[in-house]
Amino acid sequence: MSSADGERDGGAEGAPPEQLALIRESVRQAKVPRAKPRTWRGAELAGELPVARVLVDKGVLHLDRYFDYAVPAELDADAQPGVRVRVRFGAGRHRVRDGRREGGGLIDGFLVERLAESDYSGPLAALAQVVSPEPVLSAELLGLARAVADRYAGSLADVLQLAVPPRSARAEQKPSPAPLPPPGVPEAGSWGRYERGAGFLEALASGGAPRAVWNALPGPEWSDEIARAVAATLASGRGALVVVPDGRAAGRVDAALAALLGEGQHALLTADAGPEKRYRQWLAVRRGSVRAVVGTRAAMFAPVQDLGLVVIWDDGDDSHSELHAPQPHAREVLLLRAALDKCGFLLGSWSCTVEAAQLVESGWARPLVASRDQVRLAAPLVRTVGDGDLARDEAARAARLPTLAWQAVREGLKHGPVLVQVPRRGYVPRMACAQCRAAARCRHCAGPLEAQDAGVLRCGWCGVEENSWHCPECGGFRLRAQVVGARRTAEELGRAFPAVPVRTSGREQVLDTVPGTPALVVSTPGAEPVAEGGYAAALLLDGWAMLGRPDLRAGEDALRRWIAASSLVRPQGVGGTVVVVAEPTLRPVQALVRWDPVGHAVRELAERAELGFPPVSRMAAVAGAAEAVAEFLAAVELPPDAEVLGPVPVPVVLAGGPRRVGGPTVGERWERALIRVRPGSGGALAAALKGAQAARMARGGGDVVRVRVDPPDIG
CATH class of the missing domain: 3.30.70 (Alpha-Beta Plaits)
Structure with missing residues (x-):
């Protein structure tokens, strides 16, 4: 199986000893006359294909294989491949009666296939129950789940827990609507801004499978452009799947598809819909009533029929990485789907990850970018705190809000809302020595010291108050805010601009949109609301805090978050301005000024190749x-x-x-x-x-x- 990042894995050179032992045992059992069950505890079994091969829902690696069960005659009609079943499973509690095994605890599973005879030479237990006759596990989904399990060294059962949603009986009882006829081929629209944009849509509409890494221009048009790519795929009679990082992005693509195609042509799969509604939508996709899907991370396994295109937006977002075993990444799963289903692939983002750059460099995908003239027309003006600012304001580099930032706020508020991006939420999450900038640590547990809302200094881990702190590095006694939180920033700006409303967007309350009237919008990265007509200006504060993380992706991630916020600002032709408070000579800052995330990713990829870091290794x-x-x-x-x-x-x-x-x-x-x-x-x-x-x-x-x-x- 080829790996999803462009490498060509030919499989293991030799199987591990445990797998060799299983193979030898299978060969040994193959020489024994195979069991041909006909009765079980006096009850008649299915006349044809009386053996059911079952994947039990036990996510442990040493049980990551199929088990054979006998099919009673009364379950013959419902026990079809792909249905949910319940079987007795549990060593130590089985007993043999009338030549068949019985006992053991009941456990859920999936019926994978029906066989005429079993490779197992001993007595077979019978299926206990067919939970539902609805076939939820297709051969295509099973193959994808196996490929994901093999790539991430996980169990097939764990992957299927991510791929198949929990059952809702009421949702299964409701019939899915009849599929609508395919839409017509859409116009290129804003895809015409890209050098190969129109050709990409034409290839999809004609039944092709183009693969592209798309560096989207700033602005709100990205959701409409994804909708047009989906519409072109549907016009060819095939299905499409779009995976986005969060519910807000899913809502924008959902609205764009509804406006372009009308209702009933696509399904929205997000956790916000609730278990029953989400399962009903999932069933409509599996039954073929709907051939287009938009959703968050879990939708990467959506059983779209005749898949013609998979799309992932903003693949660098942490939300695309699954937290449950075996912890697959949505980008890699969609790459596997593109290889298995031989369908089109589109990776889009305002920025560019190193993995996306590798896909282009390896030749697996083609770049889909706009000319520099188009970039300059769409992007805002980006300014930094440089030498000229230092000459006018000696404290500009050390100050959190230098003079240039205040000027940008004042000027921007004359024309519309101003976005202020703060790396952390809260009031003053972290403190440091004012003299040497060493992090302030608790003497009891070495946790970070925090200044709570107008309160005393307290450890953020053990909660012990600190009344007599001094710096162990330089002996200083004065503290300064290491990273000031969003609420503290909103408070400071509110005092500086008392006549201007201040709104905050973060973990406690994430705003989706804000009006286009003058206001200060303080947000943490990833929670920036969309302003009607775009922001007049944006401040990107505490850049050193984002760049100073001891992580291989610190620079790439900081640039991605900066560009995501800056893409919500109006173009520079109508006065849109972005001020980033960070060291101007650093590579991510320069990439933001030039609006060149692709160049930054290519250079990062070259350095990782020299050092042997992923994704090269x-x-x-x-x-x-x-x-x-x-x-x-x-x-x-x-x-x-x-x-x-x-x-x-x-x-x-x-x-x-x-x-x-x-x-x-x-x-x-x-x-x-x-x-x-x-x-x-x-x-x-x-x-x-x-x-x-x-x-x-x-x-x-x-x-x-x-x-x-x-x-x-x-x-």
Whole structure:
């Protein structure tokens, strides 16, 4: 199976010992006369194809295989491939009666196929129940789930939990509407601004499968452009799937599709719809009533029939990375779908990730960009705090709101709303020494000290108050805000501009839109509302805080967030201005000034190629207690080109401190090792890790070891 990022994995050079043992056992059983069940506990079984091959819903690696069950005659009609079933499962509680197994606990599963005979030589238990005759697992979806499980060293059952939504009986009982006839071929519209935009739509409308990385121009037209690509695909008689990072973006594409195609041509799959409505929409897609889907991360598995195009918007957003095992990324899943279904592929964003640049450099996809003249017409003017500003304001570089920023706010408020992007929410989340800028830490647990709302200094982890802090680095006693939060920023701006309304958008309340009247809109990254007519100006504050993160993607992520906010500002031809408060000579800042995210991504890709970092290489992270990690690394049979980095200690999680999903619990001391392989060995690495983890789980006991393929953070 080819990996989703353009490498050509040919599979493992050799199977792990555990898999070889399973193969030998299968060969041994194949020599034994196969079971041909006809009765079970005196009851007659299905006359034809009396064996059901079932995938049980047990997300453990050593049970990641199919199990055979006998099909009673009364379940013959409903027990069809793809339906949900319940079976008795559980070693130690089975007993044999009348030559057949019975007992064990009931567990859910999927019926994968019906067979005339079983490879298993012993007695077979019977299906306990067909939960629903609705076939929810197609052969195409099963193949995709298996490919995802193999890529991420996970179990098939875990992937299917992400791919197939929970059942709603009322939703199944309601018939889906009849499919509407395909729409006509749409006009190119704003796609004409791109050098190959019209040709991309023509290829989709004619039944082709073009693959493109699309660097979208700033402005609100992106949702309409996606809708036109979907409409062109539908015009060819095929289906389309669009995955966006959040519900607000899904709502914009949903509205654009409704305006272009009318109602009934597409389905919206988001968590906001509720379980029953979402499952009803999902069933309409599976039954073929609807051939276009727009949704958030979970929609990447939507069972669209005759898939002709997959689209992902803003692939660098963290929301595209699944938190549940095996933690796949929506971009990689859609790349797998494009390869398996031989359909078109469109990766779009205002910015450009390193993975997107690699797709173009490898030749797997073509660039879909606008000319520099079009970029200058659509983008706002970007200004930084440079040498000229320092000459007029010596404190400009150190000040959080230098003179240039205040001037931009005053001028922008004369013409419309002004956006202020702040890296953190809250009041004053973090404090630092005013003299040497060292982070202020708690003396009890080394957690970060915070200044609460007009309150005392308190540790953000253990909650202990600090009344006599002094800097251990320089001995200073004065503190300054390391990163001022959104609420504190809104308060400061409200005092500076008392006659102007101030709105905030963040985790507590995310605004979707704001009026086009003068106002200050303070937002955290990713929560910026859309202003009617666009913002007159934008301030990007505390850039050093975003660029200073100890992470491989710090520069790429900061540029992506800056460009996303700046794309909501009016073009420079009508006065749109962006002021970024960051060191002007840094590469991401210069890429923002030139509005050249593609060039930045290409340079980042070249540097990672020299250093052997992803996506040029494939990596996996192994984390757990020190002894468990060492035992795992000693047992796993890695590919010959594998390189183990570490292990190194993982920061201890203290009471009240941040905790990642699947990470250590409070007080645990973990270590993490990174395993790196060259392109082409990703499949072998995943197979080796999966085999070793399965063998470890089968033995039972011992400390937990977490394995993650392609971890998003390796810094």
